[in-house]
Amino acid sequence: MSTGARRWLTLLLALAGPVLVLGIWEALSRGEVINPLFFPPPTSLEDTTRELIASGELWAHLRASLGRIVAGFLLASAPGVLLGLLMGLWWPLRALLNPIAVSFFAIPKIAILPLVIIIFGLGETSKIAMVAISVFFLVVVSTMSAVLEVDSRYFDVARNAGASWWQQVKTVALPGALPGIFTGLRLALGFSLLVIVGTEFLAANEGIGHLIWNSYQTFAIEKMYVGLIVTGLLGWMLNLMMDEVERVAIPWRGADTSSLRLPVPESVHNWYMATRPFSFTASIVPVLVGAFLAADEGSFSLSLLMLVVVASVLVHAGSNLVNDYYDHVKGADAPHQLGHGGMIQRGLISPRAILIFGLVLFGVATAIGLVIVYLIGWPVLLFALPSLAAAYLYTGGPKPLAYVALGEVTVFIFMGPMIVVGSYYVQTQGISWTAFLLSVPIGLLVTAILQANNIRDISDDAKAGKRTLATFIGHKWAVREYVLLVFGAYVTLAAIALGGLAPVGIAIVFLTLPRAIELVRIVSRRAETRTLNSVLRRTAGLHLQFGLLVSAVLLASAVFVT
Numbered sequence: 224m225s226t227g228a229r230r231w232l233t234l235l236l237a238l239a240g241p242v243l244v245l246g247i248w249e250a251l252s253r254g255e256v257i258n259p260l261f262f263p264p265p266t267s268l269e270d271t272t273r274e275l276i277a278s279g280e281l282w283a284h285l286r287a288s289l290g291r292i293v294a295g296f297l298l299a300s301a302p303g304v305l306l307g308l309l310m311g312l313w314w315p316l317r318a319l320l321n322p323i324a325v326s327f328f329a330i331p332k333i334a335i336l337p338l339v340i341i342i343f344g345l346g347e348t349s350k351i352a353m354v355a356i357s358v359f360f361l362v363v364v365s366t367m368s369a370v371l372e373v374d375s376r377y378f379d380v381a382r383n384a385g386a387s388w389w390q391q392v393k394t395v396a397l398p399g400a401l402p403g404i405f406t407g408l409r410l411a412l413g414f415s416l417l418v419i420v421g422t423e424f425l426a427a428n429e430g431i432g433h434l435i436w437n438s439y440q441t442f443a444i445e446k447m448y449v450g451l452i453v454t455g456l457l458g459w460m461l462n463l464m465m466d467e468v469e470r471v472a473i474p475w476r477g478a479d480t481s482s483l484r485l486p487v488p489e490s491v492h493n494w495y496m497a498t499r500p501f502s503f504t505a506s507i508v509p510v511l512v513g514a515f516l517a518a519d520e521g522s523f524s525l526s527l528l529m530l531v532v533v534a535s536v537l538v539h540a541g542s543n544l545v546n547d548y549y550d551h552v553k554g555a556d557a558p559h560q561l562g563h564g565g566m567i568q569r570g571l572i573s574p575r576a577i578l579i580f581g582l583v584l585f586g587v588a589t590a591i592g593l594v595i596v597y598l599i600g601w602p603v604l605l606f607a608l609p610s611l612a613a614a615y616l617y618t619g620g621p622k623p624l625a626y627v628a629l630g631e632v633t634v635f636i637f638m639g640p641m642i643v644v645g646s647y648y649v650q651t652q653g654i655s656w657t658a659f660l661l662s663v664p665i666g667l668l669v670t671a672i673l674q675a676n677n678i679r680d681i682s683d684d685a686k687a688g689k690r691t692l693a694t695f696i697g698h699k700w701a702v703r704e705y706v707l708l709v710f711g712a713y714v715t716l717a718a719i720a721l722g723g724l725a726p727v728g729i730a731i732v733f734l735t736l737p738r739a740i741e742l743v744r745i746v747s748r749r750a751e752t753r754t755l756n757s758v759l760r761r762t763a764g765l766h767l768q769f770g771l772l773v774s775a776v777l778l779a780s781a782v783f784v785t
Contacts, residue, residue, distance in 0.1 A: 241455075242529030243591075249526060250594045263445055266526045266598075268452070271445040280434075285453065287430040288423065291347070292415045292461070295354025300408060303359045307366025307404075312396055317367065324367075328360040333421050340426060350422055350430075357418045358411040365410065369403025370396055405469045412461050420454060431457070497547070497566040497577060498540035498584075504763065505638055505669045506539040507532055508770030512665055513646025515777035516658055519726070522651045523781065530595055531646050534607075537588035542614035544581030546625075548574050549618040553626075553689065585611060599649055606645030613637045628692045631704075634673050639666015657724045661773065664712035664719075668766040671708040675762045678705060678746065679755035705746050709739050709762075712769065726780040732772045738765055 245265045251257045252264040259267075275281035310317040310324075336353060343349040373396060381391045423432025431454050438447035514528045551567045551574055566572040592607040613633050618625050624633045643662030648654055677693035678701050685694045693701035713736060720729045742765065745758055 242533045245526060246530045246533065246591055246594055249530075250597065253597070261444060263448065266524060268445055268449055269524065269526075272449050275446070275449060281449070281453065284429055284431050284434045284450075285457070287427075288416075288419055288432065289457070291350045291354055291419050291430070292412075295351045295419070296358055296412055296415045298351065299355040299357075299359035300362055300411065303362030303411075304366050304404060304408075307363045307407075308370055308392065308396060308400070310363065311367040311370025311400070312392065321367070324360050324363050328364055332357040332418050333425075336422060336426065345426060350419065350427065353422045354415045354418055358415055361411045361414060362407050365407025366400065366404050369400035369407070372403060373399035405465070409462065409465045409469075412465055413458055416454065416458050416461065493566055493571045494580065497544060497572055497580070499543045500540075502543065502763065503536050503539055504767040504770075505672060506535040506642065508767060508774070509638060509642035509662065509665050509669075510535050510646040511774040512661055512770060512777070513643040513648075513658055514650050515774045515781065516643075516655075516661060517647050517650030518781035519777045520651065520655075521781075524650060527595070527598070527649050528646075530591055531649055534588045534591040534595070535642060537584045537591070538611060538614050541581040541584035541588065542617060544577050544584065545615055546618045548578040548581065549623065550689075553618075585615070595649060599652060602652075603645070603649065606641055606648065610637050610641055610645075625691065626689050628690055628695050630677070631670050631673055631692050635666040635670045638669045639663065657719075660715070660719050660724060664715045665766075665770055665773070667708045667712040667715065668762070668769055671705055671712075672759065672762045672766060674701065674705045674708055675746065675755065675759045678702060679759065702746050706743050709743055709765075713739065716773075726776050728776040728779065729773060731776060732769055735765060735768050735772065738768070 248257075248262065249264045249266060252259045252262050272281070306320075310320055332353065335356065339349050339352050339356070343352050377395045377399060378391055381395050386394065419430065420432035420435070423430035424436040427433045431450055435447055435450035435454070438444070438450060510528070510531050514523065514531070517523055547567055567574050567577055589607075589611065592603070592611075596603045596607075613624070614637075616624055617630065617633060624630055640659055640662040643665060644654060644658045647658040674693065677691045678698065680689075680691075681693050681698055681701065692704070696704070713733065716725075716729065716732060719725050720727065738761070742758055742761055746755070
């Protein structure tokens with residue numbers, strides 16, 4: 224998977240946790256387990272959010288807070304890093320200023336607000352000064368600590384090579400301390416948001432903090448929650464921005480240093496990787512297409528979209544785990560097929576534990592599905608129950624679908640029309656031919672991912688008795704099927720566009736056609752296993768790009784046209 228695709232996937236997965244919390248909150252509030260007067264259902268916040276956006280009030284508050292954060296952070300971060308470097312490199316300066324920096328950093332920042340107002344007045348200057356003063360000492364202390372952690376032997380080598388003091392700073396101290404510096408800057412940026420919201424509670428007439436506090440005082444609870452959610456989203460977006468800056472400034476650290484990846488124990492990481500998270504785009508993209516088509520037609524609920532995304536991903540993860548178990552039992556997994564999974568074959572997780580974990584994820588997905596049924600109605604079960612059954616029976620049960628040449632058909636139906644139309648139904652409580660037609664190219668491409676896998680595994684599957692369609696028709700026709708699936712997606716989409724069933728901007732998807740042609744050429748050459756592994760990943764990337772572009776066009780049409 225390319226770096227860009229992985230970043231998109233990381234963003235999508237990062238939504239899963241908050242969505243699950245919101246779904247539970249929704250259910251508890253609707254069932255009056257918690258008081259809906261003080262904890263209104265998240266779905267009830269949509270009308271309030273639309274009103275705040277339409278009136279421009281939300282944007283005004285957001286602009287005010289964001290401007291103060293950026294100004295104060297920039298004013299403090301550069302001199303803070305410089306002073307921290309100097310203190311880390313020169314012990315007399317450190318001995319002189321360190322007690323002051325540490326002591327001031329320990330003072331609760333809201334306690335200095337009266338002094339700041341006395342000095343700078345009640346205008347914008349005092350808000351920016353509050354952020355700058357609060358951030359400055361945090362950056363100084365973290366930068367100094369990062370410099371002190373650089374191995375002194377590197378400085379010895381630089382001095383022995385004749386490096387001047389400035390060259391030591393530029394080639395040893397700064398590069399070696401950059402990871403620690405960015406950790407401090409990341410904390411400082413988040414702290415800036417914390418400080419400005421607290422300041423706006425007490426000394427502002429606009430800003431997110433003012434919105435929250437004023438809503439509380441007037442008992443406008445739903446407006447208060449909108450302000451809280453916007454604050455959380457703003458903090459998340461600032462964190463993402465810092466991730467990108469860090470990625471550019473410290474390219475040698477790689478993508479895995481992103482703050483979106485939590486420092487979990489190795490055993491937890493193994494369980495996570497066992498679900499094959501990089502395959503989840505195949506279940507997320509169809510949900511987005513169905514939901515954004517509904518939005519283009521005037522019906523959309525973000526909370527429902529998030530519930531469906533989480534349920535879809537959990538079913539997909541459970542299916543991956545159950546598939547790993549049964550493929551292992553039947554001897555269908557060869558060493559070169561493991562990829563990011565293969566926890567059973569590597570001896571990291573027992574087969575029984577993998578199976579139980581998969582069934583637990585099915586159970587959690589079912590619980591979320593029942594929440595959706597409660598909100599929408601029983602017809603949702605017509606999409607959910609067959610999908611759950613197909614996920615298990617793909618490799619489980621007495622006659623596994625993947626072992627009797629029905630894998631491709633199953634994947635096409637349940638990761639194409641079933642998810643797209645189901646997602647559309649949850650938003651609109653109706654079904655349309657447009658939803659079904661748009662699901663076809665999505666289903667064709669996700670089936671092409673499976674076909675690339677099956678072409679690679681023809682000989683191994685035949686030995687294990689796994690009768691995929693590729694083993695029945697042979698390599699030559701399996702390649703032709705792959706070509707038909709990939710190009711069929713573009714032909715179908717062209718027909719939809721020419722028929723006026725989708726926005727004209729959908730033509731932008733054809734920018735991905737050169738990548739599709741390249742993949743077809745590689746597969747047609749009957750490449751070696753390593754190359755076909757690459758084709759498998761790149762086909763998944765093509766599906767992601769194709770689906771996201773379709774979703775983006777539908778969403779843009781919903782926002783700017785309808």
